Amino acid sequence: xxxxxxxxxxxxxxxxxxxxxxxxxxxxxxxxxxxxxxxxxxxxxxxxxxxxxxxxxxxxxxxxxxxxxxxxxxxxxxxxxxxxxxxxxxxxxxxxxxxxxxxxxxxxxxxxxx
Amino acid sequence: xxxxxxxxxxxxxxxxxxxxxxxxxxxxxxxxxxxxxxxxxxxxxxxxxxxxxxxxxxxxxxxxxxxxxxxxxxxxxxxxxxxxxxxxxxxxxxxxxxxxxxxxxxxxxxxxxxxx
Numbered sequence: 706x707x708x709x710x711x712x713x714x715x716x717x718x719x720x721x722x723x724x725x726x727x728x729x730x731x732x733x734x735x736x737x738x739x740x741x742x743x744x745x746x747x748x749x750x751x752x753x754x755x756x757x758x759x760x761x762x763x764x765x766x767x768x769x770x771x772x773x774x775x776x777x778x779x780x781x782x783x784x785x786x787x788x789x790x791x792x793x794x795x796x797x798x799x800x801x802x803x804x805x806x807x808x809x810x811x812x813x814x815x816x817x818x819x
Numbered sequence: 820x821x822x823x824x825x826x827x828x829x830x831x832x833x834x835x836x837x838x839x840x841x842x843x844x845x846x847x848x849x850x851x852x853x854x855x856x857x858x859x860x861x862x863x864x865x866x867x868x869x870x871x872x873x874x875x876x877x878x879x880x881x882x883x884x885x886x887x888x889x890x891x892x893x894x895x896x897x898x899x900x901x902x903x904x905x906x907x908x909x910x911x912x913x914x915x916x917x918x919x920x921x922x923x924x925x926x927x928x929x930x931x932x933x934x935x
Binding site: 738740747748749750753761763797805806807808811812813 | 850852859860861862863864867869907909911922923924925926927928
């Protein structure tokens with residue numbers, strides 16, 4: 706079974722731009738969670754989607770948004786990028802009937818904001 | 820927000836030594852998880868703990884869910900060079916609806932370096 710895939714793997718943007726990151730979960734998984742990882746703050750939960758609905762949300766500003774499609778693929782969007790948004794963005798998927806305690810992570814998208 | 824205190828922040832050990840790291844919280848968690856992250860990869864789940872007092876092993880790794888539900892530790896015995904990486908603890912809070920789908924809070928990570 707293929708693992709969680711994320712595209713693109715690397716991205717460079719400038720302040721004020723917006724960015725969309727994509728995540729394809731493991732086949733059959735319907736829960737997708739997004740995390741931001743930085744050296745200073747560690748891994749921080751952004752949001753979780755299940756069956757196209759946001760099930761949980763972290764403490765990030767409204768510039769961070771996400772959605773999930775009927776095939777369970779998910780996207781997250783960051784608008785009006787700031788320098789502090791530079792981070793590794795990780796996506797994780799979970800099997801049906803479980804939550805984040807059984808999630809599998811993708812390799813991440815490394816975003817650099819200049 | 821919820822915080823997990825993970826220690827130590829980093830460890831430098833010789834191959835063959837045992838390693839111990841722990842996480843503490845001011846909150847009670849339903850579940851404790853331990854992950855390892857290699858460079859350029861996402862975290863990989865090592866051990867999941869679901870009950871207070873539970874002690875679980877996975878090869879050379881052993882983890883325990885503290886009886887107060889506010890702490891957990893991970894031990895690695897007889898370390899080898901491929902144990903190098905960042906180890907994270909994570910706690911899962913009860914969700915508002917009483918289901919198991921609470922969100923995870925991660926520790927800051929322990930960077931492990933193993934010298935051959």
